[in-house]
Amino acid sequence: MTTDDLMTRALETLGDDGPLSVEAIHRVTGPSDVSEPMTIAEVADLLDVSPHTLRYYERAGLVEVARDGNGHRVYDAGAVRRLVFLTRMRLSGMPMRELREYVSLVDEGEHTTPERLGMLVEHRDAVRRRIRELTLSLAAIEYKIATYGGSTGPDVRVLDPAAS
Amino acid sequence: MTTDDLMTRALETLGDDGPLSVEAIHRVTGPSDVSEPMTIAEVADLLDVSPHTLRYYERAGLVEVARDGNGHRVYDAGAVRRLVFLTRMRLSGMPMRELREYVSLVDEGEHTTPERLGMLVEHRDAVRRRIRELTLSLAAIEYKIATYGGSTGPDVRVLDPAAS
DNA sequence: TCTTGCGTTCGAGCGCGCTCCAAGCCCTAG
DNA sequence: CTAGGGCTTGGAGCGCGCTCGAACGCAAGA
Numbered sequence: 001m002t003t004d005d006l007m008t009r010a011l012e013t014l015g016d017d018g019p020l021s022v023e024a025i026h027r028v029t030g031p032s033d034v035s036e037p038m039t040i041a042e043v044a045d046l047l048d049v050s051p052h053t054l055r056y057y058e059r060a061g062l063v064e065v066a067r068d069g070n071g072h073r074v075y076d077a078g079a080v081r082r083l084v085f086l087t088r089m090r091l092s093g094m095p096m097r098e099l100r101e102y103v104s105l106v107d108e109g110e111h112t113t114p115e116r117l118g119m120l121v122e123h124r125d126a127v128r129r130r131i132r133e134l135t136l137s138l139a140a141i142e143y144k145i146a147t148y149g150g151s152t153g154p155d156v157r158v159l160d161p162a163a164s
Numbered sequence: 165m166t167t168d169d170l171m172t173r174a175l176e177t178l179g180d181d182g183p184l185s186v187e188a189i190h191r192v193t194g195p196s197d198v199s200e201p202m203t204i205a206e207v208a209d210l211l212d213v214s215p216h217t218l219r220y221y222e223r224a225g226l227v228e229v230a231r232d233g234n235g236h237r238v239y240d241a242g243a244v245r246r247l248v249f250l251t252r253m254r255l256s257g258m259p260m261r262e263l264r265e266y267v268s269l270v271d272e273g274e275h276t277t278p279e280r281l282g283m284l285v286e287h288r289d290a291v292r293r294r295i296r297e298l299t300l301s302l303a304a305i306e307y308k309i310a311t312y313g314g315s316t317g318p319d320v321r322v323l324d325p326a327a328s
Numbered sequence: 329t330c331t332t333g334c335g336t337t338c339g340a341g342c343g344c345g346c347t348c349c350a351a352g353c354c355c356t357a358g
Numbered sequence: 359c360t361a362g363g364g365c366t367t368g369g370a371g372c373g374c375g376c377t378c379g380a381a382c383g384c385a386a387g388a
Binding site: 007010085088089091092093113116117120121123124127128130131133134135136137138140141142144145148 | 256288291305308
Binding site: 203205215219223234235236 | 334335336337338
């Protein structure tokens with residue numbers, strides 16, 4: 001296991017029930033030492049994605065990466081920061097298409113800031129909805145585990161209609 | 165919009181911050197009037213999936229559905245209950261492969277109960293992890309929105325290194 | 329009667345996000 | 359000198375979960 005990546009470390013940092021304090025978010029949003037240029041393997045390790053995926057993101061136009069004398073990729077602080085952002089968005093379910101759109105807005109300059117903010121807000125809402133959906137499913141799964149009788153549906157009614 | 169499906173209704177029922185009380189879970193796990201046989205369109209509507217998807221699940225061996233005189237599918241209470249379960253598991257991210265495995269365990273009989281329970285527990289843990297992951301991403305997204313300066317990375321350090 | 333609409337089947341197609349392959353280059357260790 | 363390992367490229371391949379197309383059947387309504 002590559003237990004060294006950002007997300008894993010952040011999750012461990014927070015423990016099992018962190019209230020997501022401001023400091024926690026600080027740790028989450030910026031724990032890496034973005035200073036020295038990194039190789040593709042190092043970045044892959046940091047972000048817990050494969051080098052393949054990093055090249056794929058570059059080909060998709062999501063990030064520009066310089067090359068050293070041997071033609072090898074060199075990820076500077078800016079590239080790493082962008083990839084941290086990109087992988088976080090991917091992990092939270094933003095499709096590649098939107099990411100491409102977002103990045104092209106960034107490339108267009110300052111005046112697209114409102115639009116970008118709009119995308120972020122929209123994605124935030126989508127993530128919130130997804131969390132609520134999962135939370136609901138989780139409750140149902142836990143309920144099923146607690147009352148497990150087999151078959152695909154020990155339906156509630158069967159057990160205790162009076163409880164409501 | 166098909167606002168009538170189970171999940172949507174459950175989400176509305178809970179409001180925006182429900183503590184997931186027992187009654188809430190009752191409502192979530194068994195709100196449908198499973199009594200009369202249903203047509204494919206009705207089930208699709210109930211579960212907010214397409215008829216295509218229902219046929220696909222059947223082809224995949226996840227559920228058996230009877231036919232009426234015209235060869236049309238007739239979903240009885242058992243089939244509907246199973247499909248409620250299946251779509252909930254799908255929605256919470258269980259892959260088709262595992263669902264097939266689960267169902268085949270059900271078909272094998274009572275003695276596979278422990279194994280099925282194990283699968284549920286494993287899935288429950290996966291859902292919990294996913295929720296935590298999303299919650300973390302959400303915090304980062306909210307942070308970015310709150311401090312939005314443009315570019316792909318107003319990195320924390322840039323803003324207030326002293327805050328930690 | 330004829331059209332409309334909902335259903336059926338089987339098989340093919342598709343969008344997504346990687347993931348891998350093949351051929352080649354460069355550097356280092358043995 | 360050679361072998362190994364890590365990197366490069368463009369393009370092809372893949373697994374997943376649907377989603378759709380084509381050809382057809384049946385039944386109710388204009």
